[in-house]
Amino acid sequence: MKENTKKITAMVLSLIMATGMMTGCGGGNKNASGMKKSEKSNDFIMDNGGTVRPDEETKTSENNDFENHYSENAEIEINTEEYNYYAENSFLSVAEHPLSTFSTDVDTASFTNVRRMLENRQAIDPNAVRAEEFINYFNYEYNYPDGDDKIAINTELSDCPWNSDAKLMQIGLQAKDIDVQDIDSNIVFLIDVSGSMADENKLPLVTQAFAMLAENLGENDRISIVTYAGRDTIELEGESGANYETIASTLAGLSAGGSTAGAAGINTAYELAEKYFIKGGNNRVILATDGDLNVGLSSEEELKALIEEKRDKGVFLSVLGFGMGNYKDNKLEALADNGNGNYAYIDSVEEAERVLVTEMSGTMFTVAKDAKIQVEFNPANVAYYRLVGYENRLLEDQDFEDDTKDAGDVGAAQQVTALYEIIMTDAKAESDDSKRTLKYQDDVEYPAPEKINETDLDKELLTVSVRYKEKDEDESKLIDKAVKLASYVSKEEMSENMKLACAAAMFAKTLGNSEDKFTMAEIRDYAKGLHLDAEELLKMIAIYEEDYENNTSNSQQ
Template identity: 45%
Template sequence: MSRPLLFMRPAAQGFAVTLLVALAGCGASSSRETANPSEPVAVAPSVVPQGEIAEVRQSTVKRMLMKPAAMPAPSVASDAIAAGYRAEPREQYEKLPDNPIHSVIETPVSTFSVDVDTGSYANVRRLLNQGSLPPEGAVRLEEMVNYFPYSYALPTDGSPFGVTTEVASSPWNPHTRLLRIGIKASDRAVADLAPANLVFLVDVSGSMDRREGLPLVKSTLKLLVDQLRDQDRVSLVVYAGESRVVLKPTSGRDKVTIRNAIDQLDAGGSTAGASGIELAYQMARESFIDKGINRILLATDGDFNVGISDFDSLKQMAVDQRKSGVSLTTLGFGVDNYNEHLMEQLADAGDGNYAYIDNLLEARKVLVDQLSSTLAVVARDVKLQVEFNPAQVSEYRLLGYENRALKREDFNNDKVDAGEIGAGHTVTALYEIVPKGAPGWLEPLRYGSAPQSQGTSGELAMLRVRYKPAEGGSSRLIEHPIASVQDDRKPSDDLRFSAAVAAFAQQLKGDGRYTGPMTLKDTAQLARSARGDDPFGLRAEFVQLVELAQSLEPAAKR
């Protein structure tokens, strides 16, 4: 008996959505192609990607297990994605330059804030399944990598999270290595969480009057309602041309009343988002739970057009309001007019997290399977700092986290805001490093030389993690030396898979500057060989997305 698309496994659902897009495209009018070039055009692939692809260049994939050879000159891969084949939607993204390459002699220390957001991956998946390559600004490498669970060590010393590190050869450059840093927060069962005071803030403006908008929001919130306990309280605030309270604080035991309030929501009108946010914070303060979870969940496409609508003012509002002890999580919905830049930055400013909901499976992942991570904070203002040993490393670059960079002096300054980590969250950071003596990206200095480190010749780097306890107080420090390892050590499936995701993110940006001759075929092969234990099919789905991106390329570039 056939099953509805909603209940398919993630990988199967992605394939079915792609097939439906392709079938729908067969009857589409061609007039749109020339009517308005600035509007997004969903280009369906002419061939549905196969589940398995032919053997590819084994030498590239095997680099994860090989010793470095010669440094290749940066070049664009033969199947690098051409900019002309990208859709140009009206959606809003922040385009950031890649992190620069640093010389360890000149800049031995790298500092950044953690990021647990995953919205970029779900949004990129949505765009690919619609038949469009994502705009460059939609691709944030760290959110792509952090979307997937990894087997990291749990804390054993009383700290809120454990630290894992690993080093292996890079799959795209025979002269560099990848340093993977993994953080795993202690998990908590939903039943053990503190009482929650939640405010559902829902955009019911006209732009949400579409299948991917308000109907999906209502179904998403109902999934969360099913998880509520008697001690939890829920309020419902909506906004369109004006904001209003639909449901005053209601106990989690009264699920029928909460569902009925959600069911009555209809979309229409303009979008006064700022007034809605102000009213939601007011409701959260009125029913504030001391030592509890106090959080607003904003569900919108971010298309604010009435009242305060400029980016800086909205972000500052979230910064000011977080001092009240209420955090803000953003759940992105919608297509075409989606303001992803605002959604990601509002969550950052509001001490919350950002997720994009493209289907009910993703809603269940965020608000059911990972509810503890979404709601319960175990560490605040978490900062990472890596000091590289110049006797071991000559150059490095941090992959992703471009909008999370911090100054070196910010690391010890408790007044500088950083990211929060929720219960059970994992955070992954990847550095590409050039070992001492290997050819690198930078011209060697005529007069520079690496000082010899006394007593640390076996250390590749020193990792420092600074955080504040969830209950507040001064920051605490964890130090973790990273040992230098031999190149013949077999890398874990987790490292190899995260490397494949990082390669894909760089390839989607289209320049091939760092991934060189590594193709999308190589990326798919590497990911497939590193799937390991994949109980939810997320890694298998990723392989299909890489293959789908191949089919969306120009035929001459495949």
Template identity: 50%
Template sequence: MKNVKLISLALSMLICFVVSAQERTITGTISDKSGQALPGVNVQIQKTKKSATTDFDGKYNIQAQKGDVILITFIGYQNQTKTIGDENIINVVLQEDNQSLQEVVVTTAMASKKRKATKSSTQMVQGKVAGVAISSGYVQYAPSQSIVVRDVVSLSPKNEPLYILDGVPVKSDQFAKINPNDIQDVKVLKDKDATSTYGSKASNGVVVIDTKNGIYKNLTEKELDAKLNIVHPAPTPNQEDYDAFVENAFESPKTAPLSTFSIDVDNASYTNIRRFINNGQAVPKDAVRVEEMVNFFKYNYPQPKDQHPFSINTELSDSPWNTKNQILRIGLQGKNIATENLPASNMVFLIDVSGSMEDDNKLPLLIQSMKILVNELRAKDNVAIVVYAGAAGLVLPPTSGDEKETINDALESLQAGGSTAGGAGIELAYKIAAENFIKDGNNRVILATDGDFNVGSSSNSDMEKLIEQKRKTGVFLTCLGYGMGNYKDSKMETLADKGNGNYAYIDNIQEANRFLGKEFKGSMFAIAKDVKIQIEFNPKQVQAYRLIGYENRKLRPEDFKNDAIDAGELGSNHTVTALYEIIPAGVESDYLNQQPDALKYTKVQETANNYNDELATIKFRYKKPDGDKSIEMVNVIPNKTVALNKASDDFKFSTAVAWFGLKLRDSKLISNKSTTDILKLAKQGLSRDSEGYKAEFIRLVESAKNVL
């Protein structure tokens, strides 16, 4: 009998293995009938929880096996299904949902009713939906009240629904200006029927209007305002806050022999810049941190092959913006640890629910972002939720990662209002993290806010001291920035820099999916902390050098071996790239200051070995995530230059990104500022772009011509 059970168990395991082995990655592009790519389309394997969302280029990828049925859904388009056969690429063209219902639909969680849009039925709708006045077969504002879709309990101070016009969310003032003769269908969704489709931002209901021939479809906000004759008052002054800094200058290896800095894995600057450009706004000079732009992208560095947690890679080629100069690229590749081997997590979500967070691109986007992170959690992981507004409080005690519905329900319950007691929130979050500390685990506070602290410890110096104190607990910090207008980048960067942390700016749900979903391991699991780099250039080969970016991460030479000095962390499978611009020995340059006379007491000693074949010696120091003593690595960089046209694709692309950043900062240290040349180099380096982020960068550069 025992043998029969063993055989049965073995057969079951074999069947599971075979089924698993049959699963493969399905990719494709979703577009409309005109060939326009559709971002944000939901792609789901029916009868499973597997789903994906298309990126900016309409591309998706999902794990499935032969015989599975893919369901493709998108607002304003007809649902489609595709059965998976032997093909690995499935492209889908969605058809617009142009059915002429000529009706008003009011949907609640209890019942769904449809009535023809006749005078009698519209009067019935008017009586059912508070604040909606309907006459002559169309919807308009009631004269003395705003539109409100609610049940007995009010869910928000404004009680205002989400308005959808021809498939696109619009503002209430735009909704009020719609020509009633253009309206074809009106639908009012309530309760779960609203939130299941549109998320938490639809908690007060949704009013959906389809116009005849979709006349407002695909209009930008400005185009819609113009079509509806809406004139906005002058905008309030921008209150966003960025730390000012001066870009690194060229230095001589004879007078400054060592260049020392902390790694920076943050990429908030890039997504923030993207937000400005996409909105047609000028980019503030101090919002541009070139290293964060470069490190937004992933590069093809090899995995480490020794006991160290990252590999070291270098490449030397010509400078594209100063043709007499060279660019040295230094790349680190973090070890990729399998998800099942990652340590258990003790996470505390610290969420700003103050009044400044009520905009759609703040708390509502934050909630949907956190759900993406929750989806990555395992049963051995724990999550607590702390919020702060006028005061700080515990919304959810530590809860197992497999209780996703409980965690998500707690997130959905959050509402914005009040002032911002950021200091009190941080104190409570770290207290909860310390009380549930997992030895050898991943202990982390995840702060999500617009950075607008205005109660308690609010100055950058106060917050810096608080975070420096808290990092001694062994708890790491991740900062997620949201919003615009009053966004406090300087505070967010300070917190991340001083708290063994990383920092990302979430400008849309696609970015949330990238940072918290696709790059979950790199964002949330440190494999090395306090990673420092120190490079000594050979004066026989290098007349002058400058570090491109990292202005806020520079260290003193003596800080390199000082284990008390904080530096950046490196996550699982993370990459870090740093670029140096070099003026070779013997090259005349307008960027060099007048050289001083030879010094009597500090004359450089000549040695028998001139190291003619060496460009530089580079050293690294890092600590293990739970360690206090640093480990040193040393590499020699050969003096071997490759022509730019023969450099790697990653070299070309990373250099193009840095070039664009320097142009945005209006750098005085680049002679060529041609956008055309930047685009040309970026396109030459366009490879391994399955997610479409590099192609998006090229589009941003093209769009930026209008704001530069």
């Protein structure tokens, strides 16, 4: 079928379906600007050691009157959105903690979800802000890997904008770009069609998003569609990607109603993914939902256990979040983090196109799975450090070399960016006893003594190590890169990569659970005038400056 015909068909079917749903299903959370908020904190919080413990109190907050500026008679609705609380990472002593270990994260849901709150002039829930997802929303100019490597390590050392006593280290992982044209896909669209999905920014947007993805499929690709409400239903099974009209018309015929038995749908979706499994292909379940599960397995821990059973079957998971008012970010993040998956929030047709069309190779085609980062700091030069974000991605140091431990997955040409605040020292600190032989300790065995001498080590600040597995393999590969003191560049020489990452981090800190707060003018100084694409960040800065900055009591609870 010709591309233009596909596009016309998709537009007509989407309009018919959207019109029918808006007249037949009624409203829902249509007036987000008039919401009152009463948000219960979730069951688990992460402390700085990376462990999970029960939250000891219920957090509640209410939006203030400025949210109702669109309408004096705005409909008041209860906001039951759920987000996990994570305390900001604290500084750690290199003498006591020479290693910093965490799982990679390519998710962007937090950034887009908070953008939705800003555009609707809602109070910003600080628990919705995850700094690493703000940083990783943007594309940077990193060097690509050489040879057979699937990941390259990029680093930069400069001054820290928010801490004059610290340096800032940027770590950027760049995944290999691959030609996906010859890779066949076996995709299961798993769609929540429960009553809570009736709003126009939910199921109608879901079907438009999947229709756009389906336009890019071919004869050898296989598409199945599973829906779930009070029960799960197979709407389409193993259809060729060439039959676009069949796929699009099936999507257009979906309607919302009933309760939400998500676990049943997940089981059925994975069964179909296994039935039509393509060896060496892209086998993936794409879940589209607001996360408001209320039948069967529905708690965060139950869903985590369920998805952990599925992840070793060679089927990857993409989680797409939709809607507002009853959005359950905590459950969707748990599914993506524990199911060999990635997580994005779709707030518009444009964002759907970005995730599923423009960046399809990264979203859909994994090149490195269970990717983990470990940084070893040299106590001769570093006294303290702090990782910016990744609070819910922290790993035990011994997990780095344990190939049975699940970690993040990185798609074709995707990037992972992390920032460290670093406090320098002039004196070598005493090290603790570690099960791993460390590079910068007295019993140096890594690398071999004959390859490097103490003088060379004294010139090093840290070493970044990355472990990852090939998509179809179970044994990890190790790559590393030493960062020397001489690599430091001043604030004035800072690259655009670091300026953009700094701006994203500063904005996240201002909106989230951080003691560091900044004016929008301070953040804009780092984001403006870049040839890198910072447009979305600058738009959000402008909204915050106009409607929130002088109303901090209204916007921050």
